[in-house]
Amino acid sequence: MSLASHVVLDIPASLLMERDLSHYLEWIWQQYFSDITRANEIRISYSYPWKSRLGLIRLALDRTHSFIGINSLLQLKQVPEYVLITTIAHELVHYAHGFGSPLPRMCKHPHANGVVDRELERRELGTCLRCCNEWIDNCWYSFYDMQRESGWANIPNIHHRTCRGCR
Numbered sequence: 001m002s003l004a005s006h007v008v009l010d011i012p013a014s015l016l017m018e019r020d021l022s023h024y025l026e027w028i029w030q031q032y033f034s035d036i037t038r039a040n041e042i043r044i045s046y047s048y049p050w051k052s053r054l055g056l057i058r059l060a061l062d063r064t065h066s067f068i069g070i071n072s073l074l075q076l077k078q079v080p081e082y083v084l085i086t087t088i089a090h091e092l093v094h095y096a097h098g099f100g101s102p103l104p105r106m107c108k109h110p111h112a113n114g115v116v117d118r119e120l121e122r123r124e125l126g127t128c129l130r131c132c133n134e135w136i137d138n139c140w141y142s143f144y145d146m147q148r149e150s151g152w153a154n155i156p157n158i159h160h161r162t163c164r165g166c167r
């Protein structure tokens with residue numbers, strides 16, 4: 001039995017209808033990050049179908065907002081929800097640790113000593129993370145190649161959207 005079948009996440013049905021990133025962000029924040037100070041506005045949108053990046057977070061030069069960019073392939077239903085949830089949560093861990101956010105830095109490097117994964121575990125997202133890693137290891141590259149060969153036909157608005165004010 002794969003790990004995936006053990007994931008039980010209490011996701012409101014409304015979130016499963018469409019992959020609206022703002023709704024996911026608010027839900028994940030409420031469920032898992034409500035102790036973190038939201039020091040500025042957080043914007044989130046689908047960015048580019050990167051081959052080896054699921055997401056990124058950047059702080060605007062004027063620090064008034066942070067921008068989370070999510071791999072645009074993650075809006076497709078073939079990608080399990082836990083991959084999207086883990087990706088957003090991963091970026092929120094960076095935010096909480098002061099990377100891509102105005103909060104004080106907790107460590108020198110954003111991924112030092114597996115600090116992100118440990119934080120996800122601590123926040124009870126460990127099962128989600130393991131399922132995500134398993135899916136990425138087993139399925140990502142073939143899925144990616146299929147989408148690329150289709151000329152990204154399944155992605156509604158393909159663009160290199162990053163926020164202008166962000167580094």
Ligand SMILES: [Zn+2]
Nearest residue numbers: 090094110116
């Ligand atoms: Zn990261």
